[in-house]
Amino acid sequence: MSAPDRLVCRPQEPAELLIRGAHVLDPRAGLDAPHDVLVRAGEIAELGDPGTLEAPAGAEVIDGAGRHLFPGFVDPHVHLRTPGQEHKEDLDSGTRSAAAGGFVAVVAMPNTDPTVDCAPVLRSLREAARREARVPVGFLASVTRGLQGDALTEMAELRGDGALGFTDDGKPVYRAAMLRRALQYQRLCGGVLALHEEDPSLSGNGVMHEGEVSARLGLGGIPSISESTMIARDAAIAGYEGGRIHIQHLSARESVAAVAEAKARGVRITAEASPHHLTLTDAAVPVALDTRLKMNPPLRSEDDRQAIIGGLLDGTIDCVATDHAPHAREEKEVPWEEAPMGTTGLETAFAALYTELVLPGVLGLGLVVEKLTAGGALFDLPVPQIAVGRPADLCLADLAAEWEVGEAGYESRSENCCFAGRRLRGRVLATVAAGAVAYRQRTFSVVGAA
């Protein structure tokens, strides 16, 4: 059986463009200086000193002076809500949102309605993506049927039909024996198991991080150990079976320690962190009880946030993932306790990290770019790189641009963004995904055609 294309996208016209004089920053390619970048037929054809490359006839010329050019970002954790909840998001709006955030590929979660737990659902979803997706999309299938935790899906068949891997995201794989069986099947069919770590017997009906703030507000808490104890358990099972696991959205200090410990023991484990857990804490919750700040795992303490930052710096955390989770306005406009969990994040990921962590000197810009581009590697996808002969996967950004989140609306169908109303620095101007222009910011003008 030949492997199907793991990422799918609608057919697009390959880009012909010359980006002149942008500051090219690609840590993996060792680039950190102004260059001309020539894209021909969707491929990076030439790199040159600023002002040295000529635009071929018909190519578009983009003035990159004063702007930054990064390899395009890859998000290993988004909810596109289709099939079944298209009032929140769909393939078109979700991938437009991704492109507007500089993402050139995304990985969609299977907790849809119906669940992506059998070949027909996966096949029709991939077919729809071939018609609608503006940037390449990969799909995870669920580990258990209907996310119920009782019976494994036909993992081998789903892999054969293009599943990148498996997850019950939104829920943990609660029964240890079920995870063990899934890891045994993984040996036969490949595909990483991505794990939402939460022990429901500890998180219960909690609606925010368990700590001083939840106590003060009298709200039910979700303790850090509901996440970290499951990570420790699952890392032990993965180590025993020689399996490969990826831990989704780390939120707590204890969780970072559990992943670090497992890595040190040689367990094949990777981990992601979200821009909101890296930049916000539960201290923001009481200010307005704004339900856009309600997500799972919840915003935790400043100490937890510092530990997540430390995990990015020391390599315990492999990549940034947004966990983009759209909800309709009326679903979120209810009392805190009743609101669904989740925040959108694709359009704000880069600016939030740049404003809150790079500008104050907490993280280097190169590290942020590296972690925003690393997500595909977890699923054995190629990592975007600015190098001659590679497909053009590019993000052009203006680091000086300041904007207010939500002021001009969103490309996403939903507006439940936890950064809404904040003034952020750094704006994505254009995105080239898999060789085609996928996004241009409305006010961004190009120099013209050659």
Ligand SMILES: [Zn+2]
């Ligand atoms: Zn999750």
